[in-house]
Amino acid sequence: MIKTTINASRRLRACAALLLTLGMGIAPQAAYAVLDEGDGAIELPGPGADARSTVSEVMARIQSGSVPAADQRPFMRPITLAQLEDQLRRPEVQASIGKGxxxxxxxxxxxxxxxxxxxxxxxxxxxxxxxxxxxxxxxxxxxxxxxxxxxxxxxxxxxxxxxxxxxxxxxxxxxxxxxxxxxLLLSDAENVAGISLTPDPAVLFARLRALLPDLRRVVVVYDPAKSDWLIRLARDAARAQGLELVAHVANDLARAAQLYPQVIGSADNRRDALWLPHDSTTVEESTILPLVLKESWNSGVPVFSSNMLHVKKGALFAMAPNNVxxxxxxxxxxxxxxxxxxxxxxxxxxRELQTAINLRTASHMGLNLGHQQQRNFDFVFPQP
CATH class of the missing domain: 3.40.50.2300 (Response regulator)
Known part of the structure; x- marks a missing residue:
């Protein structure tokens, strides 16, 4: 990082020297000498012009190869090196020197x-x-x-x-x-590069194990048409955490509604947890989510989610984007x-995530989190 910063600074100073050399008609050695002066002040051409237009004009001269003769140089006015470096960082100037x-x-x-x-x-x-x-x-x-x-x-x-x-x-x-x-990209078939809003299962499962160290299995109901790529990642992530991923396929809402009571009813509330991924088929908000949260509350099987809004409604914890x-x-x-x-x-x-916890749900499941433990979460519900 230090080396990168130094190199970036050198490039800026080199550009500044080039501006002085071509725009002012002085020798390169003299240009660097000006940049090294203690007060960091240099002069750019342009009577009455602001620094932005001045730098743009000089860059235009550099690109065209047109350098004014010494007796044609316009009036010089002072500008600090910091101001010049700021102008060199402007997007259009970066583009003009070939960076894009x-x-x-x-x-x-x-x-x-x-x-x-x-x-x-x-x-x-x-x-x-x-x-x-x-x-x-x-x-x-x-x-x-x-x-x-x-x-x-x-x-x-x-x-x-x-x-x-x-x-x-x-x-x-x-x-x-x-x-x-x-x-919220739900399929790698979209053939794009970047970062989905879907939380990385590796981060989710690591937080799950930290919260419930006795856990052994993660149960999930998913639609392969939307979440197959995510489940492939989840299998590897679960294995890395010493967990077993038990995945049930539901191609439509009706099948999901049938599966949830079955999988929650057969789960061990001390060793199993139910994961709700971003899947509009199997985690439908108006009917499926209330059903799952009710079954979870009655059975004591913890539910965690990829959607932070579910924590407000009763899920044990969830993760949300850290946008910055x-x-x-x-x-x-x-x-x-x-x-x-x-x-x-x-x-x-x-992977850039924040975590939310529902203290009421945690307490209902026998998980009492002290003040220090609560500080490990970015959002706490119900809010005091």
């Missing part, structure tokens, strides 16, 4: 639904140290116009947030790499693409 830029597409939703997406964007910018261009999208958006704008801005990677963000990438040039995030960390991880992948690392990227489950 990162853009974010996010759903154009009502303000009350935006915080999740703005938190992801915050994480992206914290990781890249750059202000990324963000575009709200909706079904009415002109995709051709969006594509032209992205190309004009030197976009190399698009991070698509939400289902609308992903849909908007369908008409983009193949040269633009797409990474998805903040989307998700943004940082997506940004790391995007930077890898720009760096040309050639790594094959695919759909992965979410």
């Amino acid at each position: 830029t990162i853009a974010v597409l996010y759903p154009n939703v009502e303000p009350q639904f935006r915080p999740a997406f703005t938190s992801i964007i915050q994480g992206i910018e914290e990781r890249t140290k750059l202000r990324v261009r963000s575009y709200p999208v909706d079904p009415k958006m002109d995709i051709a116009e969006l594509n032209a704008t992205l190309k004009q801005n030197g976009t190399k990677v698009v991070i698509a947030l939400g289902r609308q963000g992903l849909n908007a990438t369908a008409g983009l040039d193949r040269e633009i790499t797409v990474l998805v995030g903040g989307v 960390e998700l943004g940082r991880t997506l940004a790391s992948s995007a930077l890898g693409v720009i760096a040309g690392d050639g790594k094959r990227r695919s759909l992965t489950p979410l």
Whole structure:
């Protein structure tokens, strides 16, 4: 990390020196000497122009190969090195020196639904140290116009947030790499790269074992058409935790409604737990979920979920996205693409997670969590 920071700083100083060399007509050695002065102040051309337009003009000269003669140099005004480095970090300047830029597409939703997406964007910018261009999208958006704008801005990677963000990438040039995030992808058949909102079973099962160390089996009811890829991951994750995964197939709602009373009724509440994945067939909210939670409460079989909203309704615990960390991880992948690392990227489950616990359910099942243990959870229900 230190080496990366040093190299990035050197590149910025080299660019600054190049700007001074070509834009001001001074020797490279003198340019570096200016950058090394104690007050960090340098001068850029442009009477009355702001720093942004000035840097853009100089970069344009560099690209065109046109360097003004010494007697044609305009008036010089001071600008600090910090200000110049800030301008060099701007997306269009990064694009102009051949790096390419990162853009974010996010759903154009009502303000009350935006915080999740703005938190992801915050994480992206914290990781890249750059202000990324963000575009709200909706079904009415002109995709051709969006594509032209992205190309004009030197976009190399698009991070698509939400289902609308992903849909908007369908008409983009193949040269633009797409990474998805903040989307509940239920099948690897969608052939996209990025991070699903589905929690990684490995993280879920590790938290389960920490909470219930005597547990031996995880029971799940799932629809293969939607969750087969997730169950494959879950089998390996359970084995790594010393657990047995018992998976029951339900291709429709009626079959799921038949299975749950059977599997809960035959479960051992000291050694078995029921997992509710993101599966709209087998974890239907209006009928299946109330049925499962009622059976769980009566039998004492713990239920944990991939959906944090289920904790409020009575599930023992669940996991939810840590949106800022998700943004940082997506940004790391995007930077890898720009760096040309050639790594094959695919759909992965979410590992940047926060945990919620229902204390009332825990107490009902004989699990009394002290204040110190409660601090290990990000959200506690019922809220005091």
